[in-house]
Amino acid sequence: MTDDDLLTTHQLAVEMLRAAPQPMELVLRPHTAFQLAGLVQLALRHPDISGDVRQAGVTFVAAVREYFTVVDAKACVAVLDKGSDPAQDRPLADKQ
Numbered sequence: 547m548t549d550d551d552l553l554t555t556h557q558l559a560v561e562m563l564r565a566a567p568q569p570m571e572l573v574l575r576p577h578t579a580f581q582l583a584g585l586v587q588l589a590l591r592h593p594d595i596s597g598d599v600r601q602a603g604v605t606f607v608a609a610v611r612e613y614f615t616v617v618d619a620k621a622c623v624a625v626l627d628k629g630s631d632p633a634q635d636r637p638l639a640d641k642q
Contacts, residue, residue: 576613580622583610587629 547555574582586603589595595603607630614622628634 576617576619579610579613580626583607583626584629587626591632591635 583606586606590600590603590607607626611623611626614626
């Protein structure tokens, strides 16, 4: 890391800690929340995702799943469930 990288990282930490008492609310259209949940599920497959970052991802996906459960969107819930199930993972085909 360069000195500039360290300074930026320090500034990020200071800003996040200062904002910590204020919750951040997000308003998303359902299809956008569904798309982001899929991206987060994919990111959660990375072996280096752990700790608070992993918990944030799991919490986000659970909140999206809960929304679709409440609105009785069974197909959406089923797809989210598959996205959280490692048994559903498929290897990428070699591109030639």
